[in-house]
Amino acid sequence: MYIVMLGKPGSGKGTVGKMLSEALHMIHISSGELFRSYISRAGDIGKQIEEYVAKGELVPDELAIQLVEKRLLEPDCKNGVILDGFPRTVKQAEALDKFLKEHHQKINIAVELDLSDEDIIDRIVKRRVCSNKDCREVYNLEFKKPKVEGICDVCGSTLEQRPDDSIETVKQRLQVHYETAGKLVEYYKAQDLLYTVKLNIHSGKTSEDVAKEVEKYLETNQS
Ligand code: ADP
Ligand code: ZN
Numbered sequence: 001m002y003i004v005m006l007g008k009p010g011s012g013k014g015t016v017g018k019m020l021s022e023a024l025h026m027i028h029i030s031s032g033e034l035f036r037s038y039i040s041r042a043g044d045i046g047k048q049i050e051e052y053v054a055k056g057e058l059v060p061d062e063l064a065i066q067l068v069e070k071r072l073l074e075p076d077c078k079n080g081v082i083l084d085g086f087p088r089t090v091k092q093a094e095a096l097d098k099f100l101k102e103h104h105q106k107i108n109i110a111v112e113l114d115l116s117d118e119d120i121i122d123r124i125v126k127r128r129v130c131s132n133k134d135c136r137e138v139y140n141l142e143f144k145k146p147k148v149e150g151i152c153d154v155c156g157s158t159l160e161q162r163p164d165d166s167i168e169t170v171k172q173r174l175q176v177h178y179e180t181a182g183k184l185v186e187y188y189k190a191q192d193l194l195y196t197v198k199l200n201i202h203s204g205k206t207s208e209d210v211a212k213e214v215e216k217y218l219e220t221n222q223s
Pocket of ligand 2: 130131132135136137152153154155156157
């Protein structure tokens with residue numbers, strides 16, 4: 001099974017995607033995480049990627065497609081994957097469909113988490129991530145506080161803010177999202193694969209609730 005997570009930056013698709021991956025025993029691949037791992041390895045590809053990520057711009061389609069497909073060929077992806085952050089453009093979605101078809105696979109569902117821009121900005125500014133590259137647990141100073149301030153519950157490392165989580169970069173990323181991802185929603189809707197969850201930060205719905213809702217939907221619709 002292949003699940004695609006859609007939504008604005010900071011909509012919680014990473015957190016929900018990880019929960020789903022545990023519940024469904026599927027691997028979770030975040031293109032943002034994948035690209036950040038290239039950046040931290042400091043090779044030529046990493047340097048190239050960093051220029052785009054730091055500005056809140058998209059990594060060019062060819063490069064994004066190449067790196068994600070390379071990852072999808074690794075053996076741990078055999079039982080299906082939850083893709084988070086990829087595809088982000090229709091071109092990437094078409095490339096992914098073609099790639100999956102060649103491997104006798106297909107996308108089963110595209111889950112869209114829908115939040116207002118205001119809520120997004122509020123969330124991202126409060127987002128903190130574990131500084132340990134092998135952990136990278138994500139926290140939120142309001143909704144998912146660490147037990148000890150500034151320290152990761154999972155591994156004890158210090159928490160940090162992602163360099164691209166500043167207000168200016170978030171606004172740029174939202175702009176990019178409107179230019180590219182709107183069409184992506186249409187792309188999956190046209191294939192009858194879209195499942196939208198409407199959210200707002202005052203509704204009290206947690207990422208866990210959302211993951212459960214999606215699981216339930218999959219159980220009743222994908223058997
Ligand atoms: P968020 O969803 O919070 O914006 P991500 O971790 O998904 O964060 O992505 C961080 C950055 O990585 C993006 O702003 C973009 O520069 C780059 N990126 C991630 N996924 C893609 C993709 N599929 N295509 C192009 N660039 C991407
Ligand atoms: Zn950690």
